[in-house]
Amino acid sequence: MKKIDLGVLSGDVLVFGGVYSNLHALDALIDKAASMNILPENIICTGDVVAYCAYAQDSVERIRDFGCHVLAGNCENQLAVDAEDCGCGFELDSTCSLLSKTWYAHAKSQITESSRIWMSNLPDRIIFSHNNLRFGVVHGGASDVSKFIWPVDSDKTILNEIDLLETEINSIDCVLAGHTGIPMIRDINDKKWVNSGAIGLPANNGEIDTNFIIISEKSIINMKLEYDVNSAFQAMQATSLIQGYHSTLRTGYWPSEEILPKEMWV
Numbered sequence: 001m002k003k004i005d006l007g008v009l010s011g012d013v014l015v016f017g018g019v020y021s022n023l024h025a026l027d028a029l030i031d032k033a034a035s036m037n038i039l040p041e042n043i044i045c046t047g048d049v050v051a052y053c054a055y056a057q058d059s060v061e062r063i064r065d066f067g068c069h070v071l072a073g074n075c076e077n078q079l080a081v082d083a084e085d086c087g088c089g090f091e092l093d094s095t096c097s098l099l100s101k102t103w104y105a106h107a108k109s110q111i112t113e114s115s116r117i118w119m120s121n122l123p124d125r126i127i128f129s130h131n132n133l134r135f136g137v138v139h140g141g142a143s144d145v146s147k148f149i150w151p152v153d154s155d156k157t158i159l160n161e162i163d164l165l166e167t168e169i170n171s172i173d174c175v176l177a178g179h180t181g182i183p184m185i186r187d188i189n190d191k192k193w194v195n196s197g198a199i200g201l202p203a204n205n206g207e208i209d210t211n212f213i214i215i216s217e218k219s220i221i222n223m224k225l226e227y228d229v230n231s232a233f234q235a236m237q238a239t240s241l242i243q244g245y246h247s248t249l250r251t252g253y254w255p256s257e258e259i260l261p262k263e264m265w266v
């Protein structure tokens with residue numbers, strides 16, 4: 001378990017995740033950060049730089065050049081050890097599992113040894129303080145990198161994850177997570193569980209703009225990212241990534257909802 005403490009961050013902090021090999025979205029995020037005068041040292045990626053879309057290696061190179069903080073997602077953990085699957089936690093023979101065979105193989109074919117080494121050195125926890133609040137960053141949950149914490153999950157489920165994280169990194173006010181691709185800001189007692197959503201795929205709600213968050217002195221707010229959807233779509237077509245996630249970029253809906261709790265099916 002590798003932990004990094006960034007100390008105290010001042011000014012706005014931008015948190016994003018789920019680039020999913022969508023280089024066009026990553027470029028738009030970098031441009032957006034520049035337009036907001038937020039420097040890479042105040043920007044944190046919650047992992048899964050590589051997944052469904054066309055530009056796995058290019059996305060790794062772009063985020064490394066950019067120089068923001070990056071947490072290891074399950075995709076980075078799996079690629080780092082040259083594993084045979086994405087480790088997303090999909091059930092065997094489920095649609096997500098079957099679809100993952102194509103995009104994971106595509107990503108694996110692109111990723112270089114240098115990228116694998118970079119992935120193997122990414123932290124599993126990032127800690128920082130901002131505006132007198134202490135934050136802990138995880139990919140899925142504290143119990144498992146591929147734990148899905150959904151907006152419909154019970155307070156008890158979420159508090160269990162926060163308790164577990166606090167045994168590792170001491171008391172925190174807010175958890176920042178990724179992995180689900182669904183934005184979420186949840187207050188429980190005096191704690192918060194926040195998921196930035198993903199920039200690389202829409203959040204299965206029919207909106208093609210994707211999601212990130214800004215932590216300011218006054219609030220934590222969900223933000224929308226516009227990017228060149230058509231170019232990202234065409235790049236997936238050109239690399240035969242046409243099993244369903246390419247359409248998601250244009251429709252805003254996932255190819256399968258089976259990973260979601262039934263209450264969240266649309």
Ligand SMILES: [Fe+2]
Nearest residue numbers: 048073074179
């Ligand atoms: Fe993930």
